[in-house]
Amino acid sequence: MCGIVACVTSKKSDFAADACFKGLEYLEYRGYDSAGISLIVDGKFETKKAVGKLESLKKEIKSKPFSKSNIAAGHTRWATHGSPSIENAHPHISTNGRVALVHNGIIENAAQIKSEKLQNIKLTGNTDTQIVAEYLSMLLEETGNLQNAMTKLVKQIDGSWAFVAMDVKDNSKIVCSRHNSPLVIGKGESENFIASDVIAFVEYTKNAVEIKQDQIAVIEWDNIKLFNFAGEQIDYANQEYKIDWNIDAAKKGGYSSFMEKEIREEPAAVRNTIYGRGSQDGRFGLDRLDFDENYLKLIDKITVVACGTAAHSGYVARFAIEHWCKIPVEVEFAHEFRYRDPIVNSKTLVIAISQSGETMDTLQAVRYAKQQGAKTLAIVNTLGSALDRECDAVLYTYAGREIAVASTKAFIAQITACYILGLYLAEVRGNLFLDEIESKIRELKTLPDKLAKVLQSYDDIKAFAKKEKNTESVLFLGRHIGYPIALEGALKLKEIAYIHSEGFAAGELKHGPIAIIEKGQLVFVIVPPKNDRAEVHSKVLANIEEIISRGGRIVVIAEEGDNSLSEKLEKGGIEKIFFRPKTSILFSAVLDIVPLQIFACSVALFKGLDIDMPRNLAKSVTVE
Ligand code: F6R
Numbered sequence: 178m179c180g181i182v183a184c185v186t187s188k189k190s191d192f193a194a195d196a197c198f199k200g201l202e203y204l205e206y207r208g209y210d211s212a213g214i215s216l217i218v219d220g221k222f223e224t225k226k227a228v229g230k231l232e233s234l235k236k237e238i239k240s241k242p243f244s245k246s247n248i249a250a251g252h253t254r255w256a257t258h259g260s261p262s263i264e265n266a267h268p269h270i271s272t273n274g275r276v277a278l279v280h281n282g283i284i285e286n287a288a289q290i291k292s293e294k295l296q297n298i299k300l301t302g303n304t305d306t307q308i309v310a311e312y313l314s315m316l317l318e319e320t321g322n323l324q325n326a327m328t329k330l331v332k333q334i335d336g337s338w339a340f341v342a343m344d345v346k347d348n349s350k351i352v353c354s355r356h357n358s359p360l361v362i363g364k365g366e367s368e369n370f371i372a373s374d375v376i377a378f379v380e381y382t383k384n385a386v387e388i389k390q391d392q393i394a395v396i397e398w399d400n401i402k403l404f405n406f407a408g409e410q411i412d413y414a415n416q417e418y419k420i421d422w423n424i425d426a427a428k429k430g431g432y433s434s435f436m437e438k439e440i441r442e443e444p445a446a447v448r449n450t451i452y453g454r455g456s457q458d459g460r461f462g463l464d465r466l467d468f469d470e471n472y473l474k475l476i477d478k479i480t481v482v483a484c485g486t487a488a489h490s491g492y493v494a495r496f497a498i499e500h501w502c503k504i505p506v507e508v509e510f511a512h513e514f515r516y517r518d519p520i521v522n523s524k525t526l527v528i529a530i531s532q533s534g535e536t537m538d539t540l541q542a543v544r545y546a547k548q549q550g551a552k553t554l555a556i557v558n559t560l561g562s563a564l565d566r567e568c569d570a571v572l573y574t575y576a577g578r579e580i581a582v583a584s585t586k587a588f589i590a591q592i593t594a595c596y597i598l599g600l601y602l603a604e605v606r607g608n609l610f611l612d613e614i615e616s617k618i619r620e621l622k623t624l625p626d627k628l629a630k631v632l633q634s635y636d637d638i639k640a641f642a643k644k645e646k647n648t649e650s651v652l653f654l655g656r657h658i659g660y661p662i663a664l665e666g667a668l669k670l671k672e673i674a675y676i677h678s679e680g681f682a683a684g685e686l687k688h689g690p691i692a693i694i695e696k697g698q699l700v701f702v703i704v705p706p707k708n709d710r711a712e713v714h715s716k717v718l719a720n721i722e723e724i725i726s727r728g729g730r731i732v733v734i735a736e737e738g739d740n741s742l743s744e745k746l747e748k749g750g751i752e753k754i755f756f757r758p759k760t761s762i763l764f765s766a767v768l769d770i771v772p773l774q775i776f777a778c779s780v781a782l783f784k785g786l787d788i789d790m791p792r793n794l795a796k797s798v799t800v801e
Pocket residue numbers: 484485486487488530531532533534535536539582583584585668669672796797798
């Protein structure tokens with residue numbers, strides 16, 4: 178979390194400050210508690226900061242514009258240590274005015290550094306970054322060179338960081354370092370950039386250099402040098418790449434929010450995920466596999482580790498993979514996984530699912546699994562992310578850039594990738610005949626068109642959401658694969674519309690939750706296909722009866738042609754039915770979540786909330 182952007186140019190102008198501010202606007206998805214920018218002007222730092230979204234910083238800059246400069250660094254913050262305040266906003270300037278530092282991550286031994294190294298210094302604040310800025314300036318006074326000071330610093334700190342630092346006495350360079358938090362360089366014509374994400378500078382250049390784990394970069398307007406933490410220079414040719422998308426992908430394209438745009442992009446996300454790596458002879462492959470494929474025949478357990486929405490896609494995966502591959506699948510929140518002594522060994526395949534590929538909890542779970550001898554496989558949307566690099570195998574979701582904090586198209590692409598993985602494993606392990614696999618692939622390939630059909634109900638769902646914008650509590654029920662979809666529907670509504678919502682396994686209702694059903698309670702129920710697992714279908718209908726008889730108001734997601742509920746729609750009890758095209762139960766998850774996403778997005782819209790940047794959240798959670 179937290180977004181960093183910095184720029185150094187060939188001559189003094191407004192460009193560096195303007196590019197930093199623009200970059201921060203694109204990075205705001207990473208955090209929006211406070212923001213700030215520092216420039217070097219005539220041997221001094223000129224800094225502006227504001228609490229809250231970037232709009233506040235914009236006003237600050239407008240009321241007193243920045244001076245011209247050739248160098249600038251900016252930051253948008255998601256508070257970890259210390260509340261959102263001007264004092265805690267970055268950049269942090271050392272008390273002697275020598276160093277400006279922006280930071281993404283957490284320095285775990287900051288308190289120790291303060292008590293051991295900075296006893297005689299009175300700090301204005303107490304956050305980890307303030308302490309590090311101060312210590313870096315002390316090392317700079319000792320070494321006389323910011324690169325050397327950074328090299329000394331990284332050997333003494335623990336935790337995670339992406340640092341960007343400037344020395345007020347040398348406006349020709351920016352010095353950065355990276356450990357467990359992303360940083361990438363943008364190579365321009367007469368300027369260079371550094372940012373947490375290429376989105377911050379893609380408007381100016383498509384030439385990027387990834388800073389890898391435990392590297393230090395020294396960036397001048399016409400020169401880039403990379404070093405390892407031992408201080409040795411590195412040839413970075415294999416870290417250079419071209420960005421293959423343009424800035425339009427980072428714009429709303431006429432929609433009311435990125436979330437709406439991304440929901441509407443779901444058919445493409447699924448299509449690209451299916452066809453992204455090509456499938457030869459009806460067979461899917463992985464994007465990368467660094468171990469012998471035969472190893473997959475030996476594994477006796479799969480453990481999926483992920484967080485939030487990504488974990489919900491893991492629950493869907495369990496149904497498909499267990500059914501097709503006859504192998505036990507556990508799904509676990511990544512942050513819980515390594516604290517319970519899980520049984521993980523060389524016969525375990527650990528699958529990490531993540532949109533960003535930078536979620537620290539998920540990364541740590543993968544690292545733990547590797548230590549136990551397990552093989553790891555990433556299902557990830559961000560190419561080149563830490564998870565992509567660290568796992569032994571990878572299957573990309575080609576959902577495209579997801580900007581809204583609430584994940585939608587990435588979730589659907591994750592489920593799709595899980596199906597692909599399940600079919601691939603079934604083929605490698607010989608669990609299904611090729612013609613069975615081919616028939617499932619054929620069905621999988623119908624999903625993009627079916628999704629497009631579900632999206633035709635967008636306005637209908639939106640109109641329903643308008644009526645419900647003042648609802649205070651919503652429940653979501655599902656059975657079988659509908660259960661994780663119920664969890665995901667509830668998560669979407671609470672995170673962007675701030676409505677209390679809970680997802681339940683429908684069968685669990687009578688074991689407690691039914692006590693909260695009273696007259697008028699809104700309940701979404703996901704009804705499984707009638708002709709695939711008929712027993713699950715009839716059980717869900719019985720649950721609907723239980724709710725109606727206690728005065729609940731029901732909204733149903735059901736398969737086209739399922740008329741078992743029409744009578745209740747006419748006579749009361751069921752308020753609304755949203756139909757989805759027919760598909761088998763295992764694939765129905767991809768379609769069933771869409772009305773719930775549209776509902777959440779539309780309720781938030783009618784409540785006048787900031788859909789893309791919900792309070793207290795950030796897009797990538799790079800701290801534990
Ligand atoms: C909710 C949401 C989060 C993420 C979770 C994991 O809409 O987006 O719950 O799914 O923080 O993030 P990634 O997928 O980047 O690892």
